[in-house]
Amino acid sequence: MTNFTRRALVKGATAAGALTALSGPALLDWAKAWAQTAPWKPEKDAKLSMLRWKYFVQAEDDAFVKLCEAFTKATGVKVEISRESYEDVQPKASVAANTGTGPDLFWGLYSLPHLFPQKCMDVSDVADYLGKKYGGWVESAVKYGHSGNKWICIPICYSGALMNYRIEASKKAGFSKFPDKLDSFLEYAKAMKKNNTPGGFALGHASGDGNSWAHWCLWSHGGNSVDKDDKVIINSPETAKALEYAKQLYENMIPGTAAWNDSSNNKAFLASEIYWTNNGISIYVAAQNSAKQIAEDMDHAYFPVGPSGKPTELHLMYPVLAMTYTKYPQACKALMAFMLEADNFNPWIQSAKGYLTHCLNAYDANPVWTADPKATPFRDVAKRTLTAGGLGSVGEKAATAISDFVIIDMFANYCTGREDVKTSIANAERQLKRIYR
Amino acid sequence: MADIALKTGTARAAPPDVSAWQRLRANKNWLGLWFMLPTAAFLILFLAYPLGLGVWLSFTDSRLGRGGVFVGLENYIFLWDDSVFWLSVFNTILYTTVASVIKFAIGLYLALLLNEHLPFKAIIRAVVLIPFIVPTVLSAIAFWWLFDPQFSVISWSLRKMGFITENINFLGDPWNARWSVIFANIWRGVPFVAITLLAGLQTVSPSLYEAATLDGASTWQRFRHITYPLLTPIIAVVMTFSVLFTFTDFQLIWVMTRGGPVNATHLMATFSYQRAIMSGYLGEGAAIATAMIPFLLGAILVSWFGLQRRKWQQGGDND
Numbered sequence: 001m002t003n004f005t006r007r008a009l010v011k012g013a014t015a016a017g018a019l020t021a022l023s024g025p026a027l028l029d030w031a032k033a034w035a036q037t038a039p040w041k042p043e044k045d046a047k048l049s050m051l052r053w054k055y056f057v058q059a060e061d062d063a064f065v066k067l068c069e070a071f072t073k074a075t076g077v078k079v080e081i082s083r084e085s086y087e088d089v090q091p092k093a094s095v096a097a098n099t100g101t102g103p104d105l106f107w108g109l110y111s112l113p114h115l116f117p118q119k120c121m122d123v124s125d126v127a128d129y130l131g132k133k134y135g136g137w138v139e140s141a142v143k144y145g146h147s148g149n150k151w152i153c154i155p156i157c158y159s160g161a162l163m164n165y166r167i168e169a170s171k172k173a174g175f176s177k178f179p180d181k182l183d184s185f186l187e188y189a190k191a192m193k194k195n196n197t198p199g200g201f202a203l204g205h206a207s208g209d210g211n212s213w214a215h216w217c218l219w220s221h222g223g224n225s226v227d228k229d230d231k232v233i234i235n236s237p238e239t240a241k242a243l244e245y246a247k248q249l250y251e252n253m254i255p256g257t258a259a260w261n262d263s264s265n266n267k268a269f270l271a272s273e274i275y276w277t278n279n280g281i282s283i284y285v286a287a288q289n290s291a292k293q294i295a296e297d298m299d300h301a302y303f304p305v306g307p308s309g310k311p312t313e314l315h316l317m318y319p320v321l322a323m324t325y326t327k328y329p330q331a332c333k334a335l336m337a338f339m340l341e342a343d344n345f346n347p348w349i350q351s352a353k354g355y356l357t358h359c360l361n362a363y364d365a366n367p368v369w370t371a372d373p374k375a376t377p378f379r380d381v382a383k384r385t386l387t388a389g390g391l392g393s394v395g396e397k398a399a400t401a402i403s404d405f406v407i408i409d410m411f412a413n414y415c416t417g418r419e420d421v422k423t424s425i426a427n428a429e430r431q432l433k434r435i436y437r
Numbered sequence: 438m439a440d441i442a443l444k445t446g447t448a449r450a451a452p453p454d455v456s457a458w459q460r461l462r463a464n465k466n467w468l469g470l471w472f473m474l475p476t477a478a479f480l481i482l483f484l485a486y487p488l489g490l491g492v493w494l495s496f497t498d499s500r501l502g503r504g505g506v507f508v509g510l511e512n513y514i515f516l517w518d519d520s521v522f523w524l525s526v527f528n529t530i531l532y533t534t535v536a537s538v539i540k541f542a543i544g545l546y547l548a549l550l551l552n553e554h555l556p557f558k559a560i561i562r563a564v565v566l567i568p569f570i571v572p573t574v575l576s577a578i579a580f581w582w583l584f585d586p587q588f589s590v591i592s593w594s595l596r597k598m599g600f601i602t603e604n605i606n607f608l609g610d611p612w613n614a615r616w617s618v619i620f621a622n623i624w625r626g627v628p629f630v631a632i633t634l635l636a637g638l639q640t641v642s643p644s645l646y647e648a649a650t651l652d653g654a655s656t657w658q659r660f661r662h663i664t665y666p667l668l669t670p671i672i673a674v675v676m677t678f679s680v681l682f683t684f685t686d687f688q689l690i691w692v693m694t695r696g697g698p699v700n701a702t703h704l705m706a707t708f709s710y711q712r713a714i715m716s717g718y719l720g721e722g723a724a725i726a727t728a729m730i731p732f733l734l735g736a737i738l739v740s741w742f743g744l745q746r747r748k749w750q751q752g753g754d755n756d
Contacts, residue, residue: 091714094501098719115717116501204697256586258698259608264587273587396717404716409521412699418611427520434515 027066030343031074035334039129042331047078050335051093052107053086053318056159056282056355063351067344068335077331087207087262090115090403096323104326105335109207111144111388111399113153113321120152121322126333127151130340135361138382143394144317153319154336157349157356160315160381161212163301164269164283165276166294169197178301182220185304186248192275193252199276200253200268202260203412208316209262210408213278213303215314217249218242218407219390220306225401225432226392232432234410240421243414250415258416270294278303280316281354281378300377302384315385318356354378392436400435494723501717512724521700522725525708529729531615532704533684533736536622540679541672543623544630549664551631552638562632569628577692580621584608584693608694611701618702621689626682630675637671638664676740684733705729 055061061083068079082103084092089108096102097116106112113120127145131137137145141155165178173191175184192198202210218224223239226232250257254274257264265277270291277283287295303313320339322332338344340360349356350368354375358366359382369379389398401407410428413419419427461467495512499505516522551562568576583589584607592604608614645663654662687706690696696703696711703711705725713722 094714094717098501116503118503203699205695254587255603255606256609258610259586259606259614259694261695264585268587271587400716400718404711409699412697416611416699418699418701430518 027070027343028073031070031338034338034341035074038334038337039125040330040334040337042075042077042334043328046328046331047080048105048328048331048335049080049082049103050105050107051082051084051089051103053089053109054083056280057285057352060348060352060355063348067339067348070344071335071338075331075334077328077335079335100325102323104328104332105320105322107156107318107320110317110402111319111394113319114147114395114399115403117147117152117396119324120147121324121326121329121332122150122152123154123322123333123336124151126154126337129337130154130360134340134342134363138359138361140317140382140385140387141359143387144319147395153321154340155317155319155359156339157318157358158315158382158385159208159280159318159355160357160378161209161278161280161313162377162381163276163303164279164298165199165301166197167297167299169195169275173197178299180302180304182245182304182306186245189249189252189276197275198252198254199274200257200260200265201249201278202262202265203250203258203408203415204260204264205405205408206260206262206264207402209265209278210260210405211402212314212316214408214411215386215390216303216312217246217411219312219314219386220304221245222306222308224390225407226389226436228391230392230397230436232429232436234432235425235429239425243411243421243424246411247415258412281375284374285353285355299374302377311384312386313381313384314388315357315381357381397436401432404431404435406431406435491723492727494720495727497720499719499723501714501719505720508720512721513728515721516724516728521703521708524700525703525705525725526728528615528702529684529704529732532619532622532686533680536619536626536683537676537680539623540626540630540683541676543627544675545634547627547631548634548638551635562635565631566628568625573625573688574692576625577621577689580617580689581608581693584617609698611698614694614698614702618690618693621693622683622686625689626679630679633675634668634671637668641667673741677737680736680740681733684729684736
């Protein structure tokens, strides 16, 4: 059937920059060869169920299904995939962890595994294998993946949340390029509002977009929830400054952002109701399909940096974890490793059109990052991002603070005038102290 | 006489040829106990046990994925000083009171209307039920769109008609959001009240109205002295359920606002879910849920005993 030897096939696949996407029989041959040499041998009659976040880009999901089908053909392990809105993966995973029954694998958001680290399988061997093979993990992925000395999940990818803006409207407001400093960004927001081309950040309970901009705003002003020893330090002049800054931004946003969830800004941007926001590349991808004039007139930029001069962004991490209750631990590990092998990962990440960013350095070379310059900023989000918890640990407590919307609520309470600066900070501090006790 | 009666009774009570087992078998109470057991087991397993477990969890520091230890009233003490908790209590009481009163008023009005001889009566009655038939999540999504800050068809229409220049911030402003979710709840809850009260109205004998009319009673007097008194048992039941459903509402709020903006529409149920499941604080979430019990009992007592004082409601025969 083929002249390839198993060794040659696997060796070919390990080339970090191997970008020639295998498909059809070639992919199957490679998958079979991989299955025979991989360190993990799935249990007899193993079958896996995975609950993953619901795709934003259809092509990404199609590629993922293909990948799983190849895995099934190569190993005989059937993979059943179910999908939930990414906000709903966490409660389901939590209930499964609590009851000890449910899908074998959960592919969720941020530090989901750190909500129940003792229920997550130790996957250090998979992480070491992939790290060695593909140029090492980015620093933030190492932090997200670890609980104590072991890896409790495999950081599959990030979804970068960067600034999305309309080029012409920005030019009309006097900005030929997107502002890269806090002060100029505020001026930009004011000018855009004045021209009746406002923008907006989600101030509602938006797990992705809301958390991403609120943390950027806090961190860029030097504020932090906790220090490196997880001591709560939110009550600081820097936090107050961040709140004042956010309030000025809020006054120049489109009305209604306090009610926004993760999809609200996408809809508003695509309807030309707003002209700047923070989001993944999904708005651009959707615009390419259904609103080409918007796609041509929009671009992406990094968040403006604060006085420290360093990026203070928070991007969405998508880790996959296997539950300790699974009957098929070897099959789980095999699938995790299989997902990130170059022959699978490269075409998959390409199909995501920039929506997903790799955590393994070798994948910087993927052409998806250079084929369209508007996607290039998303290449580096894994390297630019801070982790949930900021200076502090990325564990269970940071996950809880994010899940409980402590920081967003602090900003929302002040921006909407429900509370004054002191009260909004005090309430966040009280909640954080309980979480970090 | 008394002695004779006593002797006769004793002789009858213990015939020598009937064993204790046979007596037990013939005992209706014993048989009743066995018939009751499946229901009792069901109630204990699915109602009493979860309730007890919930109350117990509220006294522990349980997190999702691991058990906790007994911490006494700590969760309650934390909640006592938690402004969001008190906001959720306020929201729940406001939501329940306003929605229930309006649902009752509209429901009763609709029921009276539907009890009249109208053309296409059957079709109209079926149409009234539609909001109740539509799955809650679907109607909640519809309302979410209707009240969207940017895409509301209401705002759009008013703008086109020139009544407003900017969109109404339905779900982005705390009070607007509260009234919006209350409106959605009323829309959804009215059919239940209306149809149940209509069923009650159908049981009122027309001869009473005929007699009253002959006596010269006005429409209001017929309603006040015939319809209302005869309808009160049904009203008590309907309002008890309506208050319970409204107080424990979750889906509408979760789909429309997730408790926002700035927690302005968090009900105790949604707040409990957020703390227990989203954040993983099972103990604290259970404490919020347990804190609903006194309010629920209070609401039930008011609607049950406040609206009607018939003997059957208190365990006796009706008069």
